[in-house]
Amino acid sequence: MQKLTSIRLPWPTNWAELFGSERPLILEIGFGYGAFLLHLARQNPDAHVIGLEIAAECLRAVEKSIPRNRLTNVIPIHSTAETALHHLFTPASVDQIHINFPDPWFKKRHSHRRLMQRDTLNAMVSRLQLGGRLYLATDIIEYAEMSAELLAETPGLDNTLSTPWANTLPGRVVTKYEGKALREGRPCYYFAYQRNQVPIHIPVQEEFDMPHIAFTSPLSLDEMLAAFESSEHKAGETHISFLYVYRGKNVLLFEVYIKEPTIDQHIAFVLAKRETPNEYTLKLGNLGYPRSTRGVHQAAAILGDWLLGLHPESRILNRSLKE
Ligand SMILES: C[S@@+](CC[C@H](N)C(=O)[O-])C[C@H]1O[C@@H](n2cnc3c(N)ncnc32)[C@H](O)[C@@H]1O
Known part of the structure; x- marks a missing residue:
């Protein structure tokens, strides 16, 4: 079965x-x-x-x-x-x-x-x-x-x-x-x-498009890795824990736990170097079977803001997030 x-x-x-x-x-x-x-x-x-x-x-x-x-x-x-x-x-x-x-x-x-x-x-x-x-x-x-x-x-x-x-x-x-x-x-x-017929409006919670942030930063992956500290955040009723970061060849993988009122997810974000120097993309990794919920978008926004905040010359190239 x-x-x-x-x-x-x-x-x-x-x-x-x-x-x-x-x-x-x-x-x-x-x-x-x-x-x-x-x-x-x-x-x-x-x-x-x-x-x-x-x-x-x-x-x-x-x-x-x-x-x-x-x-x-x-x-x-x-x-x-x-x-x-x-x-x-x-x-x-x-x-x-x-x-x-x-x-x-x-x-x-x-x-x-x-x-x-x-x-x-x-x-x-x-x-x-x-x-x-x-x-x-x-x-x-x-x-x-x-x-x-x-x-x-x-x-x-x-x-x-x-x-x-x-x-x-x-x-x-x-x-x-x-x-x-x-x-x-x-x-x-x-x-x-x-x-009975008394109405109650609770729409089905569908999935959002995948979160995606592209940005420039003068920092290297190793400098971002060195700056990482695990942290906890609350966004509305959602609890987000950034647990750990792993270094791959051209990527950093951030391990994150997201607890929303309707779902708990243990997922990863991938920060990858683009071909153009100093350009990076932050995306949801494929580890497990992540679903793109509001909490996942909130976590991507927090992580993106943190990465951009690491250096004053960082700039957003494009950002696809559910606000
Ligand atoms: C005390 S047992 C009763 C099992 C069965 N209904 C019976 O009467 O023998 C409660 C069951 O509910 C499951 N359960 C607890 N919280 C749940 C949740 N939020 N959603 C689905 N199942 C849940 C537990 O894993 C457990 O098997």
């Missing part, structure tokens, strides 16, 4: 093309060892089921079990929910979203990494089509209480239950975490919401 990751899939992804036909989309976030994902695929032969997971071990297990179960309407994707929702899915394109037992280490200090939080929930709501369903299950009462509050304060969703949550949901297949909770006598809390 082809291994799929949100870093390599087109932004947005044409799911009908990927699956070979147009059908309603069902999404499971954090499918773990995949019992529920496979159940969704079996129960919904007329839908396409997409699973998101960040744990490589879980992905490997599910990638094996899908062909063993002869299922052709389900694909697992290596991706965080945040990256997939913002970059892969267009607004109002998903019929159901399922989240089972997220964030088992739920504590206040982890709140920024929590799946059920305002920005991520808004992205889910925007990706659901009118009448689409959002299902959540948890065995942590504090998580249930926090989610109940968050969901109740979401204008784009209506509760389909008469209570904030239910303690049983008949006909559900039991997931690994659910089984453990039930065996240990812990109650589970199930939520079922429906997308």
